[in-house]
Amino acid sequence: MTVETTLSVNQDYVRSFSAEKGEPQWFTELRLNALQKAEDLPMPRPDKTRITNWNFTQFEQHALDSETYDSLDQLPEQVKLVIEAEETNKNLYIQHNQTPAFLSLSEELKAQGVIFTDIFTAVKDHAELVQKYFMTDAVKVDEHKLTALHAALVNGGTFLYIPKNVEVKEPIQTIYVQDHADAPLFNHVLVVADDNSAVTYVENYISVNSEAKGILNNITELVANDNAKISYGCVDHLAEGITTYVNRRGAAKRNASIEWALGMMNDGNTISDNTTYLFGDGSNANSKTVVVGRGKQTQNFTTNITHFGKNTEGFILKHGVMTEAASSIFNGIGKIEHGATKSNAEQESRVLMLSEKARGDANPMLLIDEDDVMAGHAASVGRVDPNQLYYLMSRGISRKDAERLVIHGFLAPVVNQLPIEAVKKQLTEVIERKVK
Structure with a gap:
């Protein structure tokens, strides 16, 4: 079925898809109610980025041909490169296009009650939990x-x-492999850490077909209950023809902690919303983002940490490099609500442009509605210092290699602080491929 606008999305299709997946009635009703609301709701309006010509609502809605894997040896080479060492492979999920393709969870974690599965199995087998948090x-x-x-x-x-x-x-790892050319992926990730628990979750979006075209509408929800800690890392590396809306949100309860380590390496147009709500007293969030743009892509990255609880802390760190004719907007928002006394909101955004046609814009914002707090920000946008290039080239290094070294040096303060070693390694390799 071709979907041209939300008005033409057929309710029968939603019911048919839900029945095919064996979903419970509550989830089917959630889908249908959402479909009804979509008819009248406006598109998002990211600051300083017009997306009216971006295609998020016209697509072919149909099942895809997808593979499953009996062993990791059957994986495409691009996927093998991002899998952790063999001893940690027992906690791994792979999705090929829209289809669950591989799942492994250690017997130890199963015995402890950890649930790790695809979203459709979760909706059926763990309905009460999913309904509570979805x-x-x-x-x-x-x-x-x-x-x-x-x-x-x-x-x-x-x-x-x-x-x-x-x-x-x-670490628990998920890999989403995309190689199809015309069907959208509406991917939902839900991570819940209950009271006094801790987890490191790593995921990758990979295009194994550089000619792939389509739409990714991705929502990730992290819920850290009282005294819980979630460390989340990702490296997104999707093809130029894939237009991406990615919404990664966190909710931190009392004394909870959420850490984000985001490697945004897509080659297509991208809107990214990374927001953390510090609901509980003593909660904290730390968001680190690295971006490399190239070609003619347009990207908008908004990072928002909103403080509701007392004694909360939020830190935002973003470094981006724009090459060729790429452009990006970096919006950083530290918001302290009334009543969130003794809270601290800090942020830093820096953009480096490597060509005359590249564009970058860093916009730090502090929205403070409470007196007894701390807050600060720093931002810079600029081009490569010609003296740095001259120095390196005077030592016999080519201009291309000199630019590469400058890029790695510029991104290193963020990459080196990423709390997840697997993400740090993967991100370094992707950056090297993008700027070589």
């Missing part, structure tokens, strides 16, 4: 047209639940 705390269905469309048309994703008092010491 688009309730971090992201709302009716925020705008793209969140409503997402809820109506979810066709992939992951559910991870860490029970109370369980600390997962090894």
Whole structure:
């Protein structure tokens, strides 16, 4: 079925898809209600980026030919490169296009009650948990047209639940492999860390076909309950023909912690919303983002940490490099609500442009509605210092290699601080491929 506008999305299609997946009635109703809301809701309006000509609502809605893998040896080479060492492979999920392709979870974690599965299995087998957290705390269905469309048309994703008092010491990894040319992916990731638990979750979006075209509408929700800690890392590296809306949100309860390590390496047009709500007293969030833009792509990255609880801390660090004719907007928002006394909001955004046609814009914003707080920001946008290039080239280094060294040096303060070693390694390799 061709979907041209939300008005032409057929309710029969949603019911048919939901029945095919064996979803419970509550989830089917959630889809249909979201579909109804999508008809009237406006598109999101990212600051300083016009997306009216970006295609998020015209696509072919159909099942894809996808593979499953009996062993990791069958994986494409690009996928093998991002998998952690063999001893940690027992906690791994791979999705090929819209289809669950590989799943492994250690017997130890199963015995501790950890749930790690695709989103459709979770909706059926763990309905009470999913219903409690799905688009309730971090992201709302009716925020705008793209969140409503997402809820109506979810066709992939992951559910991870860490029970109370369980600390997962090894990373849990998910890989989304895209190689199809014409069908959208509405991917939903839901990670819940219950009271006094801890987990490191790493995911990758990979295009194994550089000619792939399509739409990614991705929503990730992290819920860290009291005294829980979630370390989340990702490296997104999708093809130029894939237009991406990615909404990664976190909700931190009392004394909870959420750490984001985001490697945004897509080659296509991208809107990114990374927001953390510090609901509980003593909660904290730390968001680190690295971006490399190239070609003619346009990207908009908004990072928002909103403080509701007392004694909360939020730190934002973003470094981006724009090459060729790429352009990016970096919006950083530290918001302290009334009553969030003794809170601290800090941020730093820096953009480096490597050509006359490249464009970058860093916009730090502090929205403070409380007196007894701390807050600060720093931002810079500029071109490569010609003296740096001259110095390197005078030592016999070519201009291309000199620029490469400058890029790595500029991004290193962020890359080196990433708390997840697997993400740091993967990100370094992708940066090297993008700027070689």
